[in-house]
Amino acid sequence: MNLKEKLQEFTTQKRGLLATNFYNLETLHGVLQAAANVGEPIILQLTQSSIDYMGLDTAVKLGRAGLKQFGVEGWIHLDHGGSVALVQRCLDAGFDSVMIDGSELPFEENIKITREVVEKAKSYGAHVEAELGFVAKLGQEHGQQGFTQPGEAKEFVEATGVDALAIAIGTAHGFYKEEPNLDIELLSKISKSTAATLVLHGSSGVPHQQVQEAISNGICKINLATEIKNIFMNTLKERLATNEEIDLRKLFPIATQAITQLVSEKLEMVKNV
Ligand code: 13P
Ligand code: ZN
Ligand code: NA
Secondary structure, three states, X not given: OOHHHHHHHHHHXXXXXXXXXXXXXXXXXXXXXXXXXXXXXXXXXXXXXXXXXXXXXXXXXXXXXXXXXXXXXXXXXXXXXXXXXXXXXXXXXXXXXEEEOOOOOOHHHHHHHHHHHHHHHHOOOOEEEEEEOOOOOOOOOOOOOOOXXXXXXHHHHHHHOOOEEEEOOOOOOOOOOOOOOOOXXXXXXXXXXXXXXXXXXXXXXXXXHHHHHHHHOOXXXXXXXXXXXXXXXXXXHHHHHOOOOOOHHHHHHHHHHHHXXXXXXXXXXXXXX
């Protein structure tokens, strides 16, 4: 099933589809083992940094081969694409889905760049996500000013023909200083104003009950990144502090397994709302 169909099916069923970022073989396998164990599909996301780190073709082939190896239904997605040129490279490399993030551009320019990407993606049959409103990037301050407005969401989706829309309803990338408080009422209004798939960015650090409430009220794609990096590195650090082992193949699996445990819990969260 293509991603658009899957997201529509899940939206109707009020189920979440988890989208996790991967950075190397170990983080990829940790995520895929969880999806295989729980029996859920998954979106594998790559940011520009991860693409630069692994190399574009290597990253796509790793993701694709991993899905096959673990017998998981999944799709490869460009997360926070910053330019049409990057989107083009990813489409040529065989991505199933691309995000163009024009959220920091003025409304009309965001529409323009998103429409351009939607046009490009058509001949590839690729799925397109855009962002409207301000979900703070790592290190940025976030307040309530940038929340997505339902009327603008409707106008944006109609003007661009985009498949999925990342919205700002109170999440931020990375961990939170204080517990976040998602604006579910606003979400509900946005959901009624547009048929586009709604995407929740910044899920790390959001209490599970709030994520589930968001899913019940129209969110379908749930993006998770920071908690994966965090548990991998912290597990490794702890182990390295007390272990002289230099064979990374003996050390890495414990961090990979920690990701599997984490992502299994997240998959149960989005599955049983
Ligand atoms: P977190 O890092 O807060 O999980 O956000 C992930 C994300 O939105 C990726 O696009
Ligand atoms: Zn994001
Ligand atoms: Na977050």
